[in-house]
Amino acid sequence: MKAALIAGGVEPSRVVDLAHDLPAHAVAEAAFLLREMARSFPSTSVHVAVVDPGVGGARSPVVIETVAGPWLIGPDNGVLMPLAEELGIRAAYRIEPKRLAARPRIGTTFDGRDIFAPAAARLATGARPAELGPPWTPKSFELPKPVRSATEALGSVVHVDRFGNLITNLPTPWFLDAGTWLSVRVGASQVRSVPWVTSYESLRPGTLGALGSSFGLLELAVREDRADALLDARVGTPVSVLLRTGTSPRGQRSNSARPRKQP
Secondary structure, three states, rough: OOHHHHHOOOOOHOOOOOOOOOOOOOHHHHHHHHHHOOOOOOOOHHHHHHHOOOOOOOEEEEEEOOOOOOOEEOOOOOOHHHHHHHOOOEEEEEEHHHHHOOOOOOOOHHHHHHHHHHHHHHHHHHHHHHHHEEOOOOOOOOOOEEEEEEEOEEEEEEEEOOOOOOOEEHHHHHOOOOOOOOEEEOOOOEEEEEOOOOOOOHHHOOOOEEOOOOOOOOEEEOOOHHHHHHHOOOOOOOEEOOOOOOOOOOOOOOOOOOOOOOO
């Protein structure tokens, strides 16, 4: 797709490739990452997101014009909506391939190359969104929202990075006064007492801990190992944290990924 943008007249130095290693078909995870990674780009940016399990089907290709300035291009399956709503939706249009003046569409399985990249190139080189097609109302889409009571925070895993770290949707500030240990339940597992740390280095190798991620959200990580494997967790797995202070509670499951050696 980067090559298609360049072929459409966009200078290579103006093309930023944010990610190409996201899980296939994971629309919600891609929507979360797009919002987090693209929210601070300049107002003149054109963002293209193509996580598109419905490629060639009934879903529509769209361009969204935002109040903040950036234009968003992709399938109308929700992947654009969290970022679009944060930036403010001014208008949206359904992209008509015949208006792109690109090469004829070859098959129906590569809209990233045949529709979205040419549309982005048109916008980046001076076209207006309304030139690409008629007005459109994009489908609504919401990422899961966390909730908090006086005693518990409830959320879910929204991203698993390539190291197996679990990024939840629970805001880090919720836990800044929670003490040095958190009581965490992931999925249907038992409650685990895990240390609240400020870096991976603060954990012993193979040990599970909780820390504030670069997204400003609670992260569960195993130093030099995979938290997703230890906890049998994936995107969508529920996460709950008891909101109480103190030291490590007794009688709860160990947070080690590997058995400790006996003295």
